[in-house]
Amino acid sequence: MIRVGIVGATGYGGVELIRLLAAHPHVQVTNMYSSSAEGEWLASVFPHLNGHTLPALEAIDAKKISEANDIVFLATPAGVSAGLSPQLLEHGTKIVDLSGDFRLQSAEAYRQWYKHEPAPEALLSQAVYGLTEWRREQVAGARLVANPGCYPTATLLALLPLVKTGWVNPRSWIVDAKSGVSGAGRGVSLGVHYSEVNESIGAYKVALHQHTPEIEQELRSQSETNVLVQFTPHLVPMTRGILITAYGQLETDVTLDDLQELYLSAYAEETFVRIRKPGSHPRTKEVYGSNYCDIALHLDQRTGRVILLSVIDNMVKGAAGQAVQNMNVMFGWAETAGLPILPLYP
Known part of the structure; x- marks a missing residue:
């Protein structure tokens, strides 16, 4: 089983990842991280998770995160992933970033449109834009995937x-x-x-x-x-x-x-x-x-x-679902693993 960490687990993207990964045959949600709810149980934030065994929320520490996980989903606000990613990558941890920090190849465009300082050029150059259907080969060999916006x-x-x-x-x-x-x-x-x-x-x-x-x-x-x-x-x-x-x-x-x-x-x-x-x-x-x-x-x-x-x-194809799809490609699994085949209706 692959060890999976979720940074930003108390947001909508993070909790949707938990829903999808709970049914995934190849992964275990080993660690969850939050800057606002350290030490709490996620079920206290999201009561619908009562009865589902999950680890307590931990503080965001790049070194500890990199040591504890094979892949990390960064479901964070703009500007956060750029600071966390270098140390995670240094220790061999793969990343799927759900924020916008690595989607734009141009640092100046990021500065203009996001109003934040961009990630280092070295990281931008190795990030793969994860529109899976159009970037499958690049995603398969990537260590850092920029999950597209919704x-x-x-x-x-x-x-x-x-x-x-x-x-x-x-x-x-x-x-x-x-x-x-x-x-x-x-x-x-x-x-x-x-x-x-x-x-x-x-x-x-x-x-x-x-x-x-x-x-x-x-x-x-x-x-x-x-x-x-x-x-x-x-x-x-x-x-x-x-x-x-x-x-x-x-x-x-x-x-x-x-x-x-x-x-x-x-x-x-x-x-x-x-x-x-x-x-x-x-x-x-x-x-x-x-x-x-x-x-x-x-x-x-x-x-x-x-x-x-x-x-x-x-929340699925536009965020957590596409992130799981990209992870599946990165590890060579079936792209459908952990993803619902039928929509909810009505």
């Missing part, structure tokens, strides 16, 4: 096959994104207060969201053109789920059948990406609690635009 996961899985073709004007992409409140984390703030969010929907960080450069970076890595994305996130009054509606201006004559064939071919061997029937309308409820991304294609002949719909559970 919005980029849903967006990139939808856009990448089409961006590679050159069929769409690379500067025409508009991405309208909607997320449940759990994406904001467990911290208390006015923006996620029940009476502020309930029966309301609103955009935020318009033209300023830190996932924008991450999306563009990965699209450009698969294209020979300078792809630009107008990305606008919205908060909706539900707990889990992301819906992406993406619009691109076609530059060549293609049919809906052409698009469908392209996507079915691109994801033919992928367990967790499901291409829906042409013209269908996937809903977040249909991937709830699962590691699936459901994608549907639409073609508007009147405007010459392709319209992509993509849904994920932001």
